[in-house]
Amino acid sequence: MDRELADNLEALHPDAFGWALHCCGGDASRAEEVLQNAYLKIVQGRLHHAGASSFRTWWFGVIRLTAHEEFRRLCYRESLLGKLWMQLTGDARDPRPSPSHQAELDEQTLQLRAALAQLPARQAEVLHLVFYQDLTLSEAAAVMKVSVGSVRQHYERGKARLRSLLQPSSDHES
Incomplete structure (x- = not known):
């Protein structure tokens, strides 16, 4: 080497x-x-x-x-x-x-992990590559061996789904 x-x-x-x-x-x-x-x-x-x-x-x-x-x-x-x-x-x-x-984690980390676990695998992979590994969407597409358009779609849908999963529900506020 x-x-x-x-x-x-x-x-x-x-x-x-x-x-x-x-x-x-x-x-x-x-x-x-x-x-x-x-x-x-x-x-x-x-x-x-x-x-x-x-x-x-x-x-x-x-x-x-x-x-x-x-x-x-x-x-x-x-x-x-x-x-x-x-x-x-x-x-x-x-x-x-x-x-x-696993080691004990604070409540926000547990909530984030739970929300990520509810995402489809492709959405979770894209979000991990972009946020944790600082890859661009085109680099993530190359890693995942899919088109950039597909990665963009999984990225946007994953972010939207995470946002909805992490929002406090209105049932608990009344």
């Missing part, structure tokens, strides 16, 4: 982890694994930045696709392990731990 590539990856690491965390639904251990596998793809020479987009946009696309690959692999493994576990133990409950092991 050349020095420029290493420097670019190092500079983007905190943002890359944030994006991986989003792509993994907030599961930090899965995000670490996804990011490690994305780094491995580059170190092993399986991927190269061709220059068609900015390095950041390309790297976030690699992370997103790696997260999708890992998710498919995980679902396959868990379905087989879950079936085996139920056959061996006769236990019908899910043996996996709950994913809700």
Whole structure:
């Protein structure tokens, strides 16, 4: 790996982890694994930045696709392990731990997370890329591999939906 590539990856690491965390639904251990596998793809020479987009946009696309690959692999493994576990133990409950092991957050953060969770996946992805990762709409479109028009539509609809979800309801004011 050349020095420029290493420097670019190092500079983007905190943002890359944030994006991986989003792509993994907030599961930090899965995000670490996804990011490690994305780094491995580059170190092993399986991927190269061709220059068609900015390095950041390309790297976030690699992370997103790696997260999708890992998710498919995980679902396959868990379905087989879950079936085996139920056959061996006769236990019908899910043996996996709950994913809700998160640090305590203030009420506004919880409300925002709850509102974001109610958005369709594409809208949530666009908002994350634009607000958390400071990408432009065209860069977000490249990461998501959709048209800029589609990203604009998801962006506007996501903002409008978030606004309505975060507004205090008039029922509580009377």
